[in-house]
Amino acid sequence: MVSADGLKTWFDYQLLFAGLAMAVICVTAAGSQLVAYLGTLPLTDLDIEPTDPTFALAVIGGGFLVIVLLIVLTGLLNRDRQ
Structure with a gap:
């Protein structure tokens, strides 16, 4: 017999694959x-x-530049302020 937890896990994976x-x-x-x-x-x-x-x-270079800029800004905004 199929368990409720197994069915829930299967349904979660189906939703994950459908979303993907x-x-x-x-x-x-x-x-x-x-x-x-x-x-x-x-x-x-x-x-x-x-x-x-x-x-x-x-x-691609422009996209790479945007990604690097976002990483730098994230680092600056997440610093501990003293």
Whole structure:
């Protein structure tokens, strides 16, 4: 016979996997919308293409800079004040 605790654990994992699947779908949809938006930008006037590796490195570098800035700000805000 199935126990109530086992059923609850199974249901918790099912909710976790369903949430993970929805998160993957949302991230994929947002990524495709972002790529479609980047395709509409007038980057051809500047001779920059969204598929160019230099453009991808610039976007990754900007994201890395934001992450480092957030880490530094978190460290500054969580210091013990004396």
